[in-house]
Amino acid sequence: MAEGHLISIGLLAAMVVTAACALAVKDLLTAAALFGAFSFLTATWFALLGAVDVAFTEACVGGALTTILFVSTAFRTGRSFD
Amino acid sequence: MGASPPPRHEASRVRRLLGAAAFPALFTGLVLGMAELPEFGDPASPASTHVSPRFIEDAAAETGAANMVTAVLADYRGYDTLGETAVIFAAGLGCLVILAAAGGRPNLPAAGMSHPFGSVILDAATRILVPVVLLFAVYVLIHGHISPGGGFQGGVLFGSGLIMMRLVWGPAHEGGAHHPDVPVFGPSLRSSLMLACAGILGYAGIGLAAMAFGGEFLNYGTLPLGSDPAHVRELATLGIEAAVFLTVAGTVGVLFDTISIGMRENGVPIGSGRGPRE
Numbered sequence: 001m002a003e004g005h006l007i008s009i010g011l012l013a014a015m016v017v018t019a020a021c022a023l024a025v026k027d028l029l030t031a032a033a034l035f036g037a038f039s040f041l042t043a044t045w046f047a048l049l050g051a052v053d054v055a056f057t058e059a060c061v062g063g064a065l066t067t068i069l070f071v072s073t074a075f076r077t078g079r080s081f082d
Numbered sequence: 083m084g085a086s087p088p089p090r091h092e093a094s095r096v097r098r099l100l101g102a103a104a105f106p107a108l109f110t111g112l113v114l115g116m117a118e119l120p121e122f123g124d125p126a127s128p129a130s131t132h133v134s135p136r137f138i139e140d141a142a143a144e145t146g147a148a149n150m151v152t153a154v155l156a157d158y159r160g161y162d163t164l165g166e167t168a169v170i171f172a173a174g175l176g177c178l179v180i181l182a183a184a185g186g187r188p189n190l191p192a193a194g195m196s197h198p199f200g201s202v203i204l205d206a207a208t209r210i211l212v213p214v215v216l217l218f219a220v221y222v223l224i225h226g227h228i229s230p231g232g233g234f235q236g237g238v239l240f241g242s243g244l245i246m247m248r249l250v251w252g253p254a255h256e257g258g259a260h261h262p263d264v265p266v267f268g269p270s271l272r273s274s275l276m277l278a279c280a281g282i283l284g285y286a287g288i289g290l291a292a293m294a295f296g297g298e299f300l301n302y303g304t305l306p307l308g309s310d311p312a313h314v315r316e317l318a319t320l321g322i323e324a325a326v327f328l329t330v331a332g333t334v335g336v337l338f339d340t341i342s343i344g345m346r347e348n349g350v351p352i353g354s355g356r357g358p359r360e
Contacts, residue, residue: 052230053151060238065334068245072341 233326241334278332
């Protein structure tokens with residue numbers, strides 16, 4: 001149980017860091033990649049909690065699909081945010 | 083200059099003060115209310131003592147679905163899932179209306195990269211990966227009632243497989259112009275939209291069929307699919323999952339096409355890394 005808690009805390013801390021970085025970076029492509037990383041951390045955490053179906057959905061939608069859409073949109077709007 | 087209309091800034095100041103007072107009050111109320119809730123994961127909470135055991139004990143026998151998540155999503159709470167599917171469909175429609183129809187040409191064929199960013203490695207990897215991804219998507223759909231997965235995840239995977247091909251090899255209507263030997267296929271924007279429509283209509287249709295055979299909306303027990311009620315429900319659940327699969331895969335195609343069509347119309351070579359503002 002304690003180990004599970006430690007992994008949870010580590011994952012959640014990594015999620016906070018990733019989210020903050022995604023907001024802070026200027027390059028939209030980097031931000032999209034960071035959002036993808038955020039989604040995979042979330043999916044891992046869901047799997048750790050035993051919600052395998054939700055983790056699967058999060059990995060598909062958050063990790064793959066929205067990352068693709070973000071990247072496509074980043075190319076459409078121009079890459080840097082100022 | 084009477085006093086009838088109060089100066090605007092004064093009214094907004096009162097409003098801001100009210101807001102500033104209301105926020106901590108609401109926040110405190112919510113936090114205090116949370117203390118009354120059962121502990122997170124508490125086995126003695128009402129949800130764990132009454133609701134969960136009912137589903138854990140009876141779901142497999144009643145619905146024929148070993149994966150309880152699917153049993154709950156597609157059967158017990160099928161009405162919820164119908165609403166969710168409709169929301170996804172509406173999101174795709176909204177994207178289409180805003181991004182594609184704004185350009186006045188919503189009937190364009192399937193879009194894709196106007197310039198390939200494929201390298202030899204990317205090309206080879208895509209050739210191997212795409213068939214596996216598409217097959218795995220169908221597996222996830224069909225196995226949804228046994229293992230984690232179902233129509234939603236399968237649909238996203240299938241749509242992602244199609245997008246992957248277009249990203250690397252170019253638009254489907256050019257027959258994979260950048261790699262003439264590679265048979266690029268995929269639905270056009272119009273077909274994607276029709277797939278999504280067929281999915282959501284099929285979902286509602288299964289619900290209505292259950293009504294037509296004397297049951298309730300989305301209560302599949304009355305469908306004439308066999309004598310074993312659990313088996314009937316299993317088949318109906320598969321139908322529901324397939325409908326969700328179609329809706330999600332179609333919507334994914336619509337989303338990608340509307341975004342990339344907009345890029346082609348603006349003359350931005352997709353994948354070149356050059357936006358109009360650079």
